Amino acid sequence: xxxxxxxxxxxxxxxxxxxxxxxxxxxxxxxxxxxxxxxxxxxxxxxxxxxxxxxxxxxxxxxxxxxxxxxxxxxxxxxxxxxxxxxxxxxxxxxxxxxxxxxxxxxxxxxxxxxxxxxxxxxxxxxxxxxxxxxxxxxxxxxxxxxxxxxxxxxxxxxxxxxxxxxxxxxxxxxxxxxxxxxxxxxxxxxxxxxxxxxxxxxxxxxxxxxxxxxxxxxxxxxxxxxxxxxxxxxxxxxxxxxxxxx
Numbered sequence: 001x002x003x004x005x006x007x008x009x010x011x012x013x014x015x016x017x018x019x020x021x022x023x024x025x026x027x028x029x030x031x032x033x034x035x036x037x038x039x040x041x042x043x044x045x046x047x048x049x050x051x052x053x054x055x056x057x058x059x060x061x062x063x064x065x066x067x068x069x070x071x072x073x074x075x076x077x078x079x080x081x082x083x084x085x086x087x088x089x090x091x092x093x094x095x096x097x098x099x100x101x102x103x104x105x106x107x108x109x110x111x112x113x114x115x116x117x118x119x120x121x122x123x124x125x126x127x128x129x130x131x132x133x134x135x136x137x138x139x140x141x142x143x144x145x146x147x148x149x150x151x152x153x154x155x156x157x158x159x160x161x162x163x164x165x166x167x168x169x170x171x172x173x174x175x176x177x178x179x180x181x182x183x184x185x186x187x188x189x190x191x192x193x194x195x196x197x198x199x200x201x202x203x204x205x206x207x208x209x210x211x212x213x214x215x216x217x218x219x220x221x222x223x224x225x226x227x228x229x230x231x232x233x234x235x236x237x238x239x240x241x242x243x244x245x246x247x
Contacts, residue, residue, distance in 0.1 A: 001103075005094035006077060017044045018092045021106050025051055041111055048111040049091060052076070053104070062101040071095055072176040073105035079175045080109065086144060087172050088112040112171045115163045119156035122197050131204060133161065133168060138208035140170040141191070145183045145213075152177040155194040185215050189222035193230040202227055 007018055017024065025040060028051075033039040038053045054072050057065055065071045070078070073093040080090035088109040096104045118137060121127040137159070144151070151158070151172055162169040183191075188209075192202060206223040 002097045002100075003094065004097070005092060006074070007092040008081075008090055010089075011047075011091045014044060014047070014091060018094055018108065021051060021094060021108070022096070022104060025053055025106065048113075050088065050109050050111045052107045052109075054106070056103055059101075062103075065102040066097065066100060071102055071105050073107045075176040075178075076107040079178045082180065083149060083172070083175065083178075086147075086149065086170075087175055107176075112160055112173075113162060114160035114171065116161055117157055118159040118161060118195070122156055122195065122201060134201060134204045135208040136168045137161075137170065138205045139212060141205075142209055142212055144172070145188050145191070148180050148182055150179040150181065150183060150187060150191060151175065152179060153194065154191050156196065185219060186222065188213075188215075189219060190226045192223050193226040195227070196231065197227065199224055199227075 003019070005018060007015055024042065028040045028042050030041045031038060032041055032050070036055050040051050040053075042049050042051055052073070071093075073095060077090050077093035080087050088111065091108040091110060093107045094105065095102055118133075121130045121133050124130075127133070141154075153174055154172075158172055158174040160171045160173060162171075189206075192205065195202070197205070202223055203220060206220040209223075210219050
């Protein structure tokens with residue numbers, strides 16, 4: 001087995017932790033998410049980390065990630081460095097290869113102590129300071145867009161929020177699918193489409209965004225249109241699979 005890794009210079013003391021992450025990850029019981037990939041929180045030398053273990057790819061993707069494309073772990077690390085303060089601080093990524101093909105891979109970052117994700121206020125009409133959160137989220141999104149950042153999976157579970165004495169701090173995660181380019185007005189409107197928010201909420205978000213960004217009078221309608229188009233596509237796919245559909 002061969003290994004490829006990159007360690008953030010700031011965390012040089014964690015080299016042994018990174019190199020031994022498969023056994024450490026397996027032994028940890030503090031799983032915070034388990035689906036296609038799994039995330040665990042692990043304390044190492046007083047540093048709270050989140051370790052993301054990526055699913056072992058199928059044979060086609062093993063070849064692709066070994067010879068033609070960067071792995072999701074590597075992209076997560078490099079994009080984190082590029083994004084900066086908008087995402088938890090990256091510590092390292094590490095890839096393990098068997099017979100020259102990618103097998104296991106991990107991305108390690110500092111843990112961001114968030115209080116909730118954007119999902120909670122989206123789903124709970126009685127959530128405290130709900131409208132203020134949406135307006136702050138709109139301004140945060142504008143910051144991302146103004147920095148030429150387009151998150152391809154800008155969905156509720158990937159937007160973490162920490163309450164501050166005054167206002168909120170937002171962070172984005174699951175960032176291995178990102179694009180960096182000057183966003184058009186349509187790109188900006190489209191980026192809200194995966195929130196699965198109702199029209200009234202999107203109206204609040206889009207109007208706050210529009211207050212701080214010079215755009216056409218049609219911007220709010222564009223946000224609503226892209227969102228509803230995405231919902232129709234998702235609901236159609238669910239019907240094909242025989243799954244319940246959200247109205």
